[in-house]
Every structure is written in structure tokens, then in C-alpha cells.
Amino acid sequence: MAYTRERQRPARDPEELRRTIPGWGVDLRPEDRPPYPLERRDIETGAHWEIPEAQPVRGFREKSTEHQFMTPIFGTAQPLKGLSGAIRRYAYTFSEARTAHWLLLVVGDRVDVLEHRIAALLRGRPDNPITESGIMREARGGAFRSRFGQHRADLIHQPLDVFVYALPFLTIAVGAAVMVRAMSNRRR
Amino acid sequence: MGAEADGAFLQHVTSAKLKLQGGSPVALNWCIDSVRKGGRVSVVGAFGPLFSAVKIGDAMNKGLTIRTNQCPVKRQWPRLFEHVKNGILKPSAVVTHRLPLDEIAEGYHMMASKLDGCIKPLVIPTGVH
Amino acid sequence: MPAIEHPNDAIVKVTCAAICGSDLHLYHGMMPDLRVGHIFGHEFVGTVHEVGPSVRNLKPGDRVMVPFNIFCGSRYFCARGFFSNCHNVNPNATAVGGIYGYSHTCGGYDGGQAEFVRVPLADVGPTRIPEWMEEEDAVLLTDVCPTGYFAAQLGEIREGDVVVVFGAGAVGLFAASSSWLMGAGRVIVVDHIDYRLEFARTFAHAETRRTPTSSAPTSASRQWARKPTARSSSTSPAPS
Numbered sequence: 001m002a003y004t005r006e007r008q009r010p011a012r013d014p015e016e017l018r019r020t021i022p023g024w025g026v027d028l029r030p031e032d033r034p035p036y037p038l039e040r041r042d043i044e045t046g047a048h049w050e051i052p053e054a055q056p057v058r059g060f061r062e063k064s065t066e067h068q069f070m071t072p073i074f075g076t077a078q079p080l081k082g083l084s085g086a087i088r089r090y091a092y093t094f095s096e097a098r099t100a101h102w103l104l105l106v107v108g109d110r111v112d113v114l115e116h117r118i119a120a121l122l123r124g125r126p127d128n129p130i131t132e133s134g135i136m137r138e139a140r141g142g143a144f145r146s147r148f149g150q151h152r153a154d155l156i157h158q159p160l161d162v163f164v165y166a167l168p169f170l171t172i173a174v175g176a177a178v179m180v181r182a183m184s185n186r187r188r
Numbered sequence: 189m190g191a192e193a194d195g196a197f198l199q200h201v202t203s204a205k206l207k208l209q210g211g212s213p214v215a216l217n218w219c220i221d222s223v224r225k226g227g228r229v230s231v232v233g234a235f236g237p238l239f240s241a242v243k244i245g246d247a248m249n250k251g252l253t254i255r256t257n258q259c260p261v262k263r264q265w266p267r268l269f270e271h272v273k274n275g276i277l278k279p280s281a282v283v284t285h286r287l288p289l290d291e292i293a294e295g296y297h298m299m300a301s302k303l304d305g306c307i308k309p310l311v312i313p314t315g316v317h
Numbered sequence: 318m319p320a321i322e323h324p325n326d327a328i329v330k331v332t333c334a335a336i337c338g339s340d341l342h343l344y345h346g347m348m349p350d351l352r353v354g355h356i357f358g359h360e361f362v363g364t365v366h367e368v369g370p371s372v373r374n375l376k377p378g379d380r381v382m383v384p385f386n387i388f389c390g391s392r393y394f395c396a397r398g399f400f401s402n403c404h405n406v407n408p409n410a411t412a413v414g415g416i417y418g419y420s421h422t423c424g425g426y427d428g429g430q431a432e433f434v435r436v437p438l439a440d441v442g443p444t445r446i447p448e449w450m451e452e453e454d455a456v457l458l459t460d461v462c463p464t465g466y467f468a469a470q471l472g473e474i475r476e477g478d479v480v481v482v483f484g485a486g487a488v489g490l491f492a493a494s495s496s497w498l499m500g501a502g503r504v505i506v507v508d509h510i511d512y513r514l515e516f517a518r519t520f521a522h523a524e525t526r527r528t529p530t531s532s533a534p535t536s537a538s539r540q541w542a543r544k545p546t547a548r549s550s551s552t553s554p555a556p557s
Contacts, residue, residue, distance in 0.1 A: 012502055014476065021497045021522050023276030025476070027267070028500040033470050034267040040398040043263070045390030046374055046440045052389045052405060053371070055323040062421075066411040073389065073406045073415070073437050075425025076322055078352035088350060096410060102238050105349035105422075116353040134297030146303040152510050164345075215483040218507070218528075222481055230471030232464050233488060234339035236347050237412055237422060255471040258401035258414065261384035262442070264463035269447065272454055277494065279457035281520055282487050292336070292430060296344050299336050305512045308461070308487045310453065311334045311358075313432045 062092045084112035113168050121172070133165065213240040220247045231256035285309035319427065319435035324371035327439035329381060333456045334361040334429045338486045343420060350409065350421040359385035359417040360460045361429025362452055365439075374440045381443040382455040383436055384463075387415030387426060390441035406437065457487075465491025469499050477502035482523070485513035493521035 017024045027033050054072040062080060063070055080088055091104035120127050130136070219229045220243050229252055247254060271277040284307045287295045295309045319328055340357050342348055365379045375381065388395050388403035394414075395403050406415035407424035415437075418428015427434065436443055446455045465488045474480060480496040482489045485508035496504045505524045506517035514525040 014500075014502075017497070017502070023271065023274075024497050025500045026271070026276060027495075027498045028476060030473075032267070033499070034263050034265075038257075038398065041396060043398050045262075045388075045395060045400075047390030047395075047438075048373065048440060049391055052391065052438065053324060061408065063408040064410050067408055071405050071408045073323060073387070074408045075415075075421065075427070077356070077425050077427040078354050078421070084352075091350075092409075096237070096412060099238070102236075102349045106346075109346060109349065109351050112353050132293055134293035134295070137294035137297045137301075137303060140294075140304075146301070146305070146512075152302070218483055219481075228472050230468050232468040232471070232492075234342050236342065237349065237410065253473075255473075257399075257467075257471070258386070258416075259460075259464040259467040260398065260400035260402075261386055261459065261463045262400055262444070263398060264466050265384075265444065265458065268458060268463060268466060269450070271498070272458070273447075273449060276498070277462070278454070279462040279491070280451060280453035282457065282461075282490055282516070283453055289334075289430070289432070295336050296340070299338070300341050300344055302510055302513075307490070307513065307516055308457070309336050310456065311336060311430055313331050313334075315432075316332045 060089075062089060064092065065095050082112075082115050084108045084115055087111060110168075114171060117168050117172055129165070129169065213242045216240075217243045220250070220252065223250070223252060225250045226252070228253045228255065230254075232259060282308045283310055287311055289313045319433055321367065321369045322435065323437055324369040325438050325440055326369045327365050327372055327375055327436045327443070328367040329361075329363040329383065329429075329434050329436050329443070330366040331361050331363040331429050331432060331434055332380075333363070333452050334358045334431075335456050335460075336430070337460055338488065339419075343418075348420040348422055352421060355418070355420060356427040356429075356431045356434075357418045358428035358430030358434075359419055360456055361417075361434065362446060362455045362459065363429075363434070365443075366433060368439060372439045375443065375445075380446045380452075381436075382446050382459055383417070383429070383434075383443045385416055385460045386442070387417065387424060387437055388441060389438055461487040462491050464488050465493075466495040466498075468492040469495035472496070474499040474501050476500040479503045479505070481505045481507060483507050485510070485517045485525070490517060490521050493517060493523045497522065 014025065052072045054070075055074060057070060059079065061070065061074060085108075087104055087108035091101050091108060094101035094104070117127055216229075216231060219231075223229055227250070229247075231254060268277065272279065284305055285295070285298070287309055289311050292311055295311060298304060298306050299309060321328065336358075337360055340359075343351055343357055362380070362382045365375050365377050365381055367377060368375055384400075386401045386403070387406045388400045389405040390400075392403070392405050394400075401414050403414045404411065407413060409421050409424060413423055415426060416423035417426050417434065418430065426437070446452070468488065469480070469492050472478075472480065474496055478501050480493070480501045480503065482493045482496070482504065485506050489506060489508070493504045493506050503524065504521065505526060506514065506521065507526045507528055508514050508517070509528040511527075514527065517523045517525050
């Protein structure tokens with residue numbers, strides 16, 4: 001046996017497709033497709049500036065080393081603070097091409113979660129994993145039906161999700177237990 | 189949405205759980221495997237900036253064209269508006285759930301765990317409608 | 318409540334937002350520099366609540382749909398049509414443009430799963446929702462529908478092509494539908510969840526295949542698409 005010149009199973013007849021599928025072939029011509037060609041210089045964007053006016057920088061705003069200067073527009077949400085802020089500030093001293101840049105940011109994210117969980121605990125309003133994680137959705141029905149009989153490939157690692165979510169709480173609990181034990185040992 | 193493609197346990201654990209990859213390249217690797225030699229692969233959605241274990245060697249040996257970008261949405265609008273107006277496309281047909289903003293945590297859990305036939309949930313802020 | 322930070326900002330009161338499959342990557346902590354308190358949501362529509370002094374094209378009360386890209390519209394990449402790769406709006410990373418509610422790696426802009434959202438460069442991004450368009454169609458047009466269409470476009474589909482879409486989420490469904498618009502001969506959607514495959518059959522008129530649980534998708538997909546002479550494109554908005 002050998003592979004032949006032509007395709008082994010022809011595609012469906014275009015006339016049949018046109019009849020059965022709404023809109024089949026309306027964008028057959030590449031010129032009708034909007035991102036064609038991908039690079040175009042004649043698109044009117046609504047910009048009435050050559051260079052956008054620069055947004056004022058208040059305090060420290062982190063910037064990638066790959067940028068020559070601060071971009072004229074930037075987000076101002078969640079400025080850096082605390083230990084996670086220090087880790088992130090350090091991460092931004094590395095080039096984007098370095099893995100250290102991204103891994104330090106990932107570490108900063110985890111430290112940020114811990115800081116906020118501890119702060120919430122100390123404020124007397126601890127995070128509630130029952131009502132605030134969305135797990136209550138499971139009680140609305142369909143939890144079993146959605147997972148079994150659907151041939152899902154992700155059930156094998158879903159138990160890991162519970163562990164990953166619980167990890168900051170476990171870390172705080174273990175850390176607190178270690179501290180309490182150290183303090184009671186010192187008293188003796 | 190490539191970053192959380194499912195179907196290969198080791199890829200999922202190293203990417204989605206341990207965050208050691210920018211995204212699970214399972215679907216992308218399946219694309220590379222399944223397309224014919226000389227074929228084209230297009231990749232859209234979301235990947236993180238870390239590297240991912242993509243089968244670039246196979247892509248090279250098969251002579252593939254891989255094209256990818258974040259979608260420039262506004263460029264699509266003129267043509268898509270025509271299609272919606274002419275009834276060829278009905279985007280809201282994929283909406284499966286409508287939730288108040290207060291229940292967004294449950295919406296995320298439902299979407300993440302693929303409960304209740306969830307494809308696309310909408311979120312309505314309080315005081316609207 | 319967000320504030321006007323730049324003369325061309327607008328504050329939009331959100332009337333409808335969506336949760337995207339890509340928001341799950343934030344939910345699972347996979348984007349670096351995601352800070353506690355960050356508001357997610359890059360698919361939203363609403364009414365203009367307040368505008369900065371240099372905004373010309375919008376006024377308070379306008380119903381607007383906002384593309385998930387933030388872009389300046391004038392400089393190197395925007396001038397060439399690469400609105401999703403603007404270099405002027407994201408100081409945190411050069412590898413990605415500005416996106417609402419997608420961590421500081423995408424510029425540090427809070428997103429639209431909220432009551433109000435700051436929309437920078439309001440003369441360039443948002444568009445008034447046409448009178449004839451329903452709000453739910455508009456919110457789907459801010460991300461998933463154009464992304465699926467764009468995926469089909471990147472595949473350079475020609476008449477009669479065999480297209481395989483991996484992932485039957487919203488983007489995959491639109492990629493499959495768009496493949497028909499571009500003249501595909503066969504559209505096959507692959508996923509591992511039955512209800513999503515059913516949706517692909519009814520919404521996108523696609524053939525469906527389940528991802529094999531063994532590690533042999535290659536041989537299976539060769540049977541599906543009858544290679545080697547079938548021209549095929551695979552798009553990868555993956556199961557999520």
C-alpha cells in the first residue's frame with residue numbers, strides 16, 4: 001500500500017455546505033477578512049496625537065529594564081508594598097529574558113497571598129475558604145453529574161487543586177504552631 | 189486559552205500547579221502532531237511569559253507555519269458587526285449563565301471546574317437590570 | 318472607585334461583564350505579578366460615567382463596548398495595525414501589550430468585573446454600541462468572538478481545508494464557526510468534556526472528537542483528518 005496523490009476522503013461539497021451552514025463562505029476571499037494583511041498603515045484609530053501625553057508618575061512605579069523610559073500610559077492599581085513589593089521590585093531589576101525575573105514575580109505573588117491572609121487574620125476578619133472561594137457552587141447541584149459520565153481528563157488532578165488552595169492556610173497554621181511552641185519552650 | 193490545556197498529567201502539574209511553565213502546551217503539541225506536513229497552526233488565547241515545553245523540533249521537521257498573536261479586537265469589529273447584523277453570527281448564543289457580581293467567586297469556581305454545562309458566564313453588577 | 322489618571326481616560330460604569338477562560342489562568346495564579354486586590358475582567362460593556370479633559374469621541378451617558386486591548390493608536394505598532402502589541406501602555410513588560418484586569422504583567426490596569434472601570438485612551442479603544450446590537454452580543458464581541466475569528470484568519474483557511482480546533486470553549490466555538498465562514502471543507506473540534514462537544518455540534522455545526530486518554534492523539538487525529546494530502550490547520554484555543 002502507498003499514500004496517494006489525492007486526499008483520501010474529500011471534503012464536503014461546497015454547495016451542500018452553503019445550504020446547510022449559515023454564512024458558509026462569506027469570508028472566502030482573504031481581502032474580505034479584516035486582519036488581512038496583518039500589517040497595515042492606513043487604519044484610522046481615533047488618536048488625535050502623535051505621541052500620547054505622559055501620565056504623571058506618583059511615587060515609585062516599577063518598569064521593565066527593556067523599556068528605555070516609562071511608558072506614557074500605565075496602570076496604577078495595587079502599588080508595591082511590603083515584603084512582596086520588595087521581592088517584585090528586585091525582580092524588575094532583571095531583564096525579561098531572564099527566568100529569574102519571572103520566577104521572582106511568581107514568588108512575590110505567593111508571598112503577597114500570605115501577607116494578606118495574615119493581615120486579614122490580625123484584623124479580626126480572616127479569609128473564609130467556605131464562603132469566599134466559590135466552593136458553595138458545588139452545593140447548587142450538578143457536582144456529580146458534571147464530573148462523571150463526561151469523560152473528563154482533568155479529574156485526575158482536581159484533588160491537587162484543594163491542596164494548592166489550602167497551602168497558604170496550612171503555611172500560616174504551621175508557622176503559628178512553630179512560633180507558639182518556640183515561645184513555650186523558651187518560658188520553660 | 190492554551191495555558192491550561194488538559195490531558196497530560198505531567199504537563200499540567202509542572203505548568204498549572206507548580207507554575208514552572210508559562211502554560212501547558214498540551215493542545216499546541218497536539219496541533220503540531222496532528223496537522224499534516226506543510227500545514228498551518230494558529231495559536232491564540234493566553235500564555236504566560238515563562239517558557240513552555242513545545243515540540244518545536246517536530247514543527248520544524250514537518251515544515252509547519254505557526255502564526256500567533258493576541259487578537260487585535262477592534263480590527264475585527266467592522267466585519268464582525270456586519271455578520272452579526274446579517275444574522276450570520278449570534279455571539280450571545282454561547283452564554284450559559286448570568287450571575288450577579290456578588291456571586292462572582294462561585295462563577296469562577298463553576299467555570300474552573302466545568303460545572304453545570306458552563307461555557308460562558310456573564311456577570312451583572314448590582315443595581316443593573 | 319477608579320479615578321481619571323490621564324486626560325484621555327474615561328470612567329465607565331459596567332453594565333455587563335463576562336468571565337473568560339483566560340481569567341482562569343489568573344484564578345490559578347499562573348500569570349506572574351498578579352497582586353492581591355487586582356480586579357479581573359477584560360470583557361465588559363457599560364455606560365460612560367466620566368471623561369477626562371482631552372476626550373473628544375465619547376461623552377457621559379454613551380453606551381460603549383471596550384476591546385480588551387489597551388493601545389495608544391499612534392505609535393510604532395499601532396500605526397502598523399498591531400493594536401494588541403502596543404509599546405506605550407505597559408511599562409512592566411515589552412513582550413505583551415496592555416490588557417484590562419490581567420495582572421501587572423499586562424500593565425497593571427484593573428479590569429471590568431466591577432461596578433466602575435478606568436478606561437485609558439478612551440478616544441482610541443471603546444466604541445459606541447450600535448443601536449441594533451444587543452448588549453450580550455456586544456460583550457462577547459469584546460474578546461472571545463473576535464479572538465476565534467482571528468484564529469481562523471491566522472490559519473489562512475482556503476476553500477475545502479480541513480480545520481481541527483483543539484478546545485471547545487467559547488473561543489474554540491467561534492474559531493470553528495469562523496472556519497466555516499472562511500470556506501472550510503471540514504471542521505473538527507476536539508475536547509475532553511462531553512457537554513462542550515455537544516455545544517460544538519449544535520452551535521458550530523462541527524464534527525467532534527474526544528481527546529484520547531492515552532498518549533496517542535497523533536495516530537487518532539490522522540484517522541480523523543485523513544492526512545497526508547488533506548490540507549489542514551489546527552487552531553489552539555485549548556480546553557480551559
